[in-house]
Amino acid sequence: MPNEWITQQGERVSLQGEWTLRHYAALKRTLQQQDSLSANAVTLPGFEGLDTAGAALIVELLGVEKTKQVGEWATDLPSAQQALLVRIAEAMDAPLDSSPKSPNRPTDTLATVGQQMVALWSQQRQLLGFIGLVLATFTSLVFRPRRWRITATVAHIQQSGFNAVPIVALLTFMVGAVVAFLGATVLQDFGATVYTIDLVAFSFLREFGVLLAAILLAGRTASAFTAQLGAMKSNEEIDALKTQGLDPIELLVLPRVIALLISLPLLTFVGMLSGLAGGAMVAALSLDISISQFLITLQKDVSVTHFLVGLSKAPVFAFVIAVIGCLEGFKVSGSAQSVGSHTTSSVVQSIFMVILLDALAALFFMEMGW
Structure with a gap:
């Protein structure tokens, strides 16, 4: 499955290249075609470019928990890219509280x-x-x-x-x-x-x-x-x-x-x-x-x-x-x-x-x- 973003190396799969918004649609299609891709087989040697759009796709592929521990298993990945992946994983893991908080009249008055x-x-x-x-x-x-x-x-x-x-x-x-x-x-x-x-x-x-x-x-x-x-x-x-x-x-x-x-x-x-x-x-x-x-x-x-x-x-x-x-x-x-x-x-x-x-x-x- 060689291409500019995913490279097969034996049982390991490396993610590389530019994972940015400019290539978002192509990256999405490529990941959809790789149904058998396992998160445990993925390695991150480093990216030429990585922004929040690409990081969100990687979090979807690896899962939130594995992405939060990226510093432990992807030691070759630059620290800035590690921090971005962790931050996106934390944001995606945050619960969406759609229901507004009920007003507390005494507290609001005191405030x-x-x-x-x-x-x-x-x-x-x-x-x-x-x-x-x-x-x-x-x-x-x-x-x-x-x-x-x-x-x-x-x-x-x-x-x-x-x-x-x-x-x-x-x-x-x-x-x-x-x-x-x-x-x-x-x-x-x-x-x-x-x-x-x-x-x-x-x-x-x-x-x-x-x-x-x-x-x-x-x-x-x-x-x-x-x-x-x-x-x-x-x-x-x-x-x-x-x-x-x-x-x-x-x-x-x-x-x-x-x-x-x-x-x-x-x-x-x-x-x-x-x-x-x-x-x-x-x-x-x-x-x-x-x-x-x-x-x-x-x-x-x-x-x-x-x-x-x-x-x-x-x-x-x-x-x-x-x-x-x-x-x-x-x-x-x-x-x-x-x-x-x-x-x-x-x-x-x-x-x-x-x-x-x-x-x-x-x-x-x-x-x-x-």
């Missing part, structure tokens, strides 16, 4: 929770590292005025601060009116509608003024920062800056951070005044409390400490919002879908962090008695 916790931990580590990088860069530049980006900072103050004044003022004015109306509705049953002034003042000076302004900036400005830096990342503009020896943190991040550090306290002040104006309007129209009485009660009952407590939160919120927006922009991978997902992530993270920090600050100030 999902674990994955989310790992992702959250990784995200917070990245945020802390980026905050450290921003602070280190700011510290290195604070005493070097020549490297300050004044023009970029002023431009971002206009975009994130001045242009946001109308929406912040309108929103806080309406919320102030709603808070005054709800407070008056409840306090009217006790004959204490005059304390609506204190309710509006305390809520806006301590919480609502800074919180509403920060949430608006988180949705308006953090998303803009992420989209701007993400587009630059997609267009490889940030890589170009690095190639030119420029620091993206210094050039792109610090002007945005400083702009928010300046803008948010001013917007908070605008929000406080607008909220008080909304409460004063409701008090004048629905409660017969004049504007002069509103201002006198405000001056008499409300300490300036409440104003300072609310205003002190603004720089912290501003820094967190700006850093999260810039970090998510740097994490964009290059596609439009990545820009959209990281923009959404920056808004959600910023709002979550603002509310979390506000709750922690409220507990701290309460324990301090401020």
Whole structure:
């Protein structure tokens, strides 16, 4: 039975030549013609070429168990070809589990929770590292005025601060009116509608003024920062800056951070005044409390400490919002879908962090008695 693939040598039969996909059909026909070929009589001196298609035919001829022991009886066969035959034999011996595993709801739920916790931990580590990088860069530049980006900072103050004044003022004015109306509705049953002034003042000076302004900036400005830096990342503009020896943190991040550090306290002040104006309007129209009485009660009952407590939160919120927006922009991978997902992530993270920090600050100030 001599041919280019099978050679008879007495009682022994040698497999040789090229056992590859190119000759698969011919090899299949040749093996079908050799009905009396015994696996125990086969020797493997070596092949000129051997791939997975040829190895599968050899495994079918020899059997899985004999092929797995090829290193013991085919010592002349190169080690790479031995390893390929063993690997194909193991793959052909693996059971085919066609039935899908039944879902395990508790296990799947725990796995999902674990994955989310790992992702959250990784995200917070990245945020802390980026905050450290921003602070280190700011510290290195604070005493070097020549490297300050004044023009970029002023431009971002206009975009994130001045242009946001109308929406912040309108929103806080309406919320102030709603808070005054709800407070008056409840306090009217006790004959204490005059304390609506204190309710509006305390809520806006301590919480609502800074919180509403920060949430608006988180949705308006953090998303803009992420989209701007993400587009630059997609267009490889940030890589170009690095190639030119420029620091993206210094050039792109610090002007945005400083702009928010300046803008948010001013917007908070605008929000406080607008909220008080909304409460004063409701008090004048629905409660017969004049504007002069509103201002006198405000001056008499409300300490300036409440104003300072609310205003002190603004720089912290501003820094967190700006850093999260810039970090998510740097994490964009290059596609439009990545820009959209990281923009959404920056808004959600910023709002979550603002509310979390506000709750922690409220507990701290309460324990301090401020």
